[in-house]
Amino acid sequence: MEADSTGGNMRGKPDVEMADNPLEPYVEFLRQQLEDQDPVFLIGVIVALAVVIITCVFLKYFLSSKTVRSAVLLVGLCDSGKTLLFSRLLSGKFKRTQTSITDSSAPYKAKSDRGSTWTLIDLPGHDSLRCQYLEKFKSAARAIVFVVDSAIFQKEVRDVSEFLYDLLTDAVISRNAPAMIVVCNKQDITMAKSAKLIQQQLEKELNTLRVTRSAALSSQDGSVGGSLYLGKKGKDFEFAHLPVKVEFVECSARGSKGDDGEADIKNLEKSLAKL
Incomplete structure (x- = not known):
């Protein structure tokens, strides 16, 4: 067993x-x-x-x-014509506007063979609001349309340059490198400056700002290590020195025939079609 x-x-x-x-x-x-x-x-x-x-x-x-960037931001100083340009791009129609205190957005279909659709966003231009709204939307920007009032550019050149400087040296914008389009609006007005002249004057102002801003940062902590340098060191600033292409176009959101006329925004539409 x-x-x-x-x-x-x-x-x-x-x-x-x-x-x-x-x-x-x-x-x-x-x-x-x-x-x-x-x-x-x-x-x-x-x-x-x-x-x-x-x-x-x-x-x-x-x-x-990877973040899908599909927003086209309309930025600029107050009364530069951003909101009317926003209306013209969307509907082609003239619309009475007033100073914006909040953002407005709508789908925009580019006039191209691809027919890509972007989110067009009009940001407030007041200096007390624009920074917070830019902070909100800049990460989603595929393109930034910087609107300039060509008729009174000489009076606003310093303010325009400072705002543009802040955009071009922003860490997020620099990293994402959205398309940058400077729209010289109100070309229907006799005293309006040309896009070429505006570009040249902005380059001079940005060159001066680069020196003064760098000096200010250096005096605060002894270095400028935390700031992005604009352009190429040792050379006067030019938009051609930037890693992203900055395009200057002329337009008139109001149009030469007044409220009832058509806007002259074909150059801007061509630029947006290339996005």
Whole structure:
């Protein structure tokens, strides 16, 4: 009886081990196959698998972290004509406007073969509001349309330059590099400055601001390490020195025939069609 009991236990033991390790035969088979392979072939397989894994991890990180930027921001000083330009781009119609105290947004379909649709956002131009609204939307900007009043540009050149300087040296905007379009509006007015003249004067003002702002930061903490340098060091500032292209276009949101006439915004529409 004892012998039978012992024999029975011995016969049952392999079954228990097999139950505990159901994959053992497959592992052993795989090990044997690997041993029979050429080492150079195995190294190639390992390298290929590593490349696939790294690529998958990279794509997952890239796709999950990528932000879709689909906003076109209309920015500028008060009374530069942003809100009327906003209305003209959307409907083509003239609309009586007043100083904006909040943002307005609507879908805008570009006039191109692709017919891409962007979110057009008109931001307030008052100096006490524009910074907070810019902070809210700048991360989503695919393009920034900076509207300038060409008729009174000489009076506002300093304020225009300071606002533009803040945009061009903003860390988020610099990293995302949205398209930058400077719209020289109100060309229907006789005293309006041309886009070329406005560009030249802005370059001079921004060159001066670059010096004064850098000096101010340096006097505060002894360095300018935390600021973005505008343009190329050792050279007078030019828009051509920027990593992003800045385009200057002329337009008239009101139009030469007054309220009932059509706007002259074709140059701006062409620029938006290229986004």
